[in-house]
Amino acid sequence: MDKNITITSNMIAELTGKEHKNVMRDIQTIIENIGTKEVSSDLSPSNYIDKLNRTKRNYTLSKDGLMLVITKYSDIHRMKLIKYARSLEAQPKELSVVEILEQSTKMLKQLNNKNIVLENKIEKDKPRVSFAETIEKSSECILIREYSKILANEGIKLGERKLYAWLRNKGYIQKNSTEPTQRAVEQGLFKVSERIVKTVKGEILSQTTKLTGKGQIFFIEKLKISS
Structure with missing residues (x-):
């Protein structure tokens, strides 16, 4: 995948069915944890025009930025983003990002003890979702x-x-x-x-x-x- 190809936070929201504000929150949490200087080129603040012709805030993600965000999502959402990454392939033979994303599904399951991914089972996710809704x-x-x-x-x-x-x-x-x-x-x-x-x-x-x-x-x- 060409290094110049990017994806925006509102596009991620559309692909996964998540609310854009929640995707924005996920990205902001990553920036807080890693540091603005470290991820400024991969998670960049930007703007877009919504359906009502209003200027709204979003983030533009590089391929590395997408990889950071994708680790926070479920198998289903990761697969949707993987399929989208495939559609952006400028040259089919260059599948480095897609391969990495596919491998991440397997690797992340082995890294649960390091808190890199959310638990995949819906039953285990319910308490976190319920609490997050309470916080909001x-x-x-x-x-x-x-x-x-x-x-x-x-x-x-x-x-x-x-x-x-x-x-x-x-x-x-x-x-x-x-x-x-x-x-x-x-x-x-x-x-x-x-x-x-x-x-x-x-x-x-x-x-x-x-x-x-x-x-x-x-x-x-x-x-x-x-x-």
């Missing part, structure tokens, strides 16, 4: 107490105190505190909101630890593995 409907940042209730709905019954204890034990919350560690904040897992509270002794600064949307998804993955 909730506010961006929530309290640990609220998060423990969401986890309970996903079959992880810890409660606020035990959840704090788990987070401290794993190094995400400071010991003997409810404040996140600097590392956890830099990872984008927590946000600390501050406000001035008036008391009989004067004004004091109150800090509240909240989980970001990224943190909510990150920790449920960790908790499901450890449970």
